[in-house]
Amino acid sequence: MSQGFDPSLPLARARTIPNTWYTDSAVLAAERETVFARTWQVVGRSEQVKDAGAFLTADIAGEPILVVRGDDGVLRGFFNVCRHRAAPIKTEECGHATKLRCRYHGWTYDLAGRLRGTPEFDGVEEFAKDANGLVPVAVGEWGGLVWVHLTEPAQPLAAFLGPLPAWVEGRSAFAGLEWKARQSYDLACNWKVYVDNYLDGGYHVNTVHPALAGVLDYREYRTVCDGNTVLQSSPITPGDGEAGRTRTGDLAAYWWVYPNFMVNVYSGVMDTNLVLPLGPDRCRVVFDFYFAAGAAPEFVAESVRVADQVQAEDIGVCEEVQRGLNSRSYTTGRFSVKRENGGYHFHQVLGRALAGRVTA
Ligand code: FES
Numbered sequence: 339m340s341q342g343f344d345p346s347l348p349l350a351r352a353r354t355i356p357n358t359w360y361t362d363s364a365v366l367a368a369e370r371e372t373v374f375a376r377t378w379q380v381v382g383r384s385e386q387v388k389d390a391g392a393f394l395t396a397d398i399a400g401e402p403i404l405v406v407r408g409d410d411g412v413l414r415g416f417f418n419v420c421r422h423r424a425a426p427i428k429t430e431e432c433g434h435a436t437k438l439r440c441r442y443h444g445w446t447y448d449l450a451g452r453l454r455g456t457p458e459f460d461g462v463e464e465f466a467k468d469a470n471g472l473v474p475v476a477v478g479e480w481g482g483l484v485w486v487h488l489t490e491p492a493q494p495l496a497a498f499l500g501p502l503p504a505w506v507e508g509r510s511a512f513a514g515l516e517w518k519a520r521q522s523y524d525l526a527c528n529w530k531v532y533v534d535n536y537l538d539g540g541y542h543v544n545t546v547h548p549a550l551a552g553v554l555d556y557r558e559y560r561t562v563c564d565g566n567t568v569l570q571s572s573p574i575t576p577g578d579g580e581a582g583r584t585r586t587g588d589l590a591a592y593w594w595v596y597p598n599f600m601v602n603v604y605s606g607v608m609d610t611n612l613v614l615p616l617g618p619d620r621c622r623v624v625f626d627f628y629f630a631a632g633a634a635p636e637f638v639a640e641s642v643r644v645a646d647q648v649q650a651e652d653i654g655v656c657e658e659v660q661r662g663l664n665s666r667s668y669t670t671g672r673f674s675v676k677r678e679n680g681g682y683h684f685h686q687v688l689g690r691a692l693a694g695r696v697t698a
């Protein structure tokens with residue numbers, strides 16, 4: 339690996355991770371182990387699992403997950419995999435249940451994941467129900483979001499998030515915001531192409547996003563890297579059109595949380611982006627849109643349209659980049675010292691996680 343990527347180099351001498359990391363299924367397999375199974379991952383919203391029996395399902399890089407609120411009020415996470423033949427326990431995105439019944443052969447688990455019912459299983463030897471509960475995963479809540487960690491977490495969620503919780507509290511950034519809409523996009527690119535594009539310090543804003551460029555003060559765009567996070571921020575300048583009407587206030591703040599989550603905050607408008615790997619050259623980006631309570635439906639629609647336009651522009655370049663990464667002419671690239679410290683920070687954190695696991 340070291341021949342292709344050296345995370346110890348200063349930014350001015352650094353190179354990107356090699357192109358094969360964006361195209362090779364062996365790299366994605368390594369990322370499943372050392373990136374997605376070893377970070378806190380967003381799986382849904384707390385309001386979806388508020389009451390006893392409320393559940394949600396998710397997929398973390400191929401691992402089916404079930405999160406459910408118990409009768410005792412405790413939120414628990416499990417692999418959404420039946421202990422009998424590995425069928426999913428729940429297939430809906432979210433809902434309510436009094437018990438967890440596998441639809442394949444009808445085994446039932448209680449809301450705490452304990453195996454309770456095993457139809458027609460008498461006479462099976464050396465089988466203990468209490469050793470066949472749903473396999474648990476660590477679960478946490480922050481920012482109105484539910485997070486899961488597939489392996490023993492090295493850090494509690496709040497510590498993993500570094501400076502983000504204090505920033506949100508200091509600015510009351512999420513206060514009074516309500517979830518309004520969700521939009522998913524499937525992209526023909528590796529998940530890291532999307533993250534790289536997000537973390538280029540505004541380098542592509544003027545060239546790719548003309549409407550957005552009108553409301554950002556590009557000269558004052560700043561990128562701060564800290565642990566598992568990168569904060570990009572820019573003062574807002576009053577602009578025209580839909581972007582000008584929906585992107586107001588004093589500051590645009592774009593938070594990235596390693597490896598695949600983003601929170602974009604404007605005044606009274608927020609969206610989160612979750613980047614899900616679907617294959618070496620495919621990913622899905624899920625946008626959740628939040629607005630100040632009482633925001634007019636027309637404002638919500640207009641704001642979502644602005645985000646959708648920006649996303650369409652980003653999809654265009656990301657898919658083109660993926661095609662370029664497949665070219666025999668390209669292996670690695672260099673970073674703008676002025677703009678691209680966030681993108682290099684991502685590569686450093688990722689490169690250290692994958693060290694010794696993949697070759698260039
Ligand atoms: S797979 Fe769940 S009961 Fe058979």
Ligand SMILES: [Fe+2]
Nearest residue numbers: 535546547652
């Ligand atoms: Fe963009």
